[in-house]
Amino acid sequence: MKKQKYRYASSRRRVKHNRAAAVVLTAVLIALVIVASIFIGDKLIPVAPGEQGISSSDETPTPSETSESPDKTETSEEATPEPTPSPEVTPEPTEEPVSQGSIPTPEPDAPAYQSKYPDLYVTDRPKMHVLENNSKVVYLTFDDGPSDLTAPLLDVLKKYDAKATFFNCRQSDYQDQYSSLMKRCVDEGHTVAVHTYSHVMKEVYASVDSFLDDFYKMYTHIEEVTGQKPANFFRFPGGSRNGYNQAVYKDIIKEMTRRGFIYYDWDGDSGDASGNNVSGATIYQNTMNAIHNDCNVILMHNIFGKQSTLDQVGKIIETAQAEGYVFKAMDGTLDPTHGYLMTNREFISAALESDLIQLSDWRMEREGLS
Ligand SMILES: [Zn+2]
Structure with missing residues (x-):
């Protein structure tokens, strides 16, 4: 009995001892796990200078075509969409380290402004196309808004189920409530694009820096109020x-x-644009003549003083729709070097050099590049 008691007591001691050992072992294991995870965690966070804070766990640490984009919502056309890569898989080495999202690295001796606003790039532009002759597609474009005349214009467009493009700015008489109209434009299927912030030409065009500063201000403002990036044009x-x-x-x-x-x-x-008192009849006639002459991108304004434009829009759309024309919002896929839209060599040369822009087959053929 005594022996039994002793054996019982001794086994209880052993259990106690074993428990203590288990606690110590567990503590050591936990400590090891913590140290290991800190180490691995550090390795997963890219630390290369110039990386724009990519910290998502499914970003691979080595630069590769699949992890180069600074913004996961913007993938380059060139980047092959792949199923989400596992962090354990070693990515294929690329020919050369590519900067984020095919964004061109500033050239040596480049002007300082090339380094400004590293998020101001379009990396997901689709290839462009041109319209056939007499395509009957009309892009009404309204500059200088939003304004008091924007809500009534949106009502007219809605009535005819016509879409349009708004090149917006914030001129000196801008009122804060106009911002919500940009959201309404987007919600109703129209395109909102930048026309600069101040529209003060002397300041906007003082230098490339001033242009970029002003542009970026409007670009981020539109993004803030609409909840999405402005147009890529x-x-x-x-x-x-x-x-x-x-x-x-x-x-x-x-x-x-x-x-x-x-x-x-x-x-x-x-x-x-030639004045605030251009008659409605003139605006109507000019626009219809342009449409009948196979023009596609029509310049109009939607700001104080342009009531007569607003008054004509319904009639223009109604007449043209009856003739088979369709009113669309621009989406940045129309090649701007086509027809009379633009004849600027600077743009063509720069676009041909850019990996971010793919001009239409029509243009490439003209340049002898297809
Ligand atoms: Zn303007």
């Missing part, structure tokens, strides 16, 4: 070549094209 205030930008337009075009942005002038003009 823009329109220059005053058109791509005007009395204010002679000294800088070539460099601005080069820089914006390098960043993957294209721009549109127009091939049809409503004539509403």
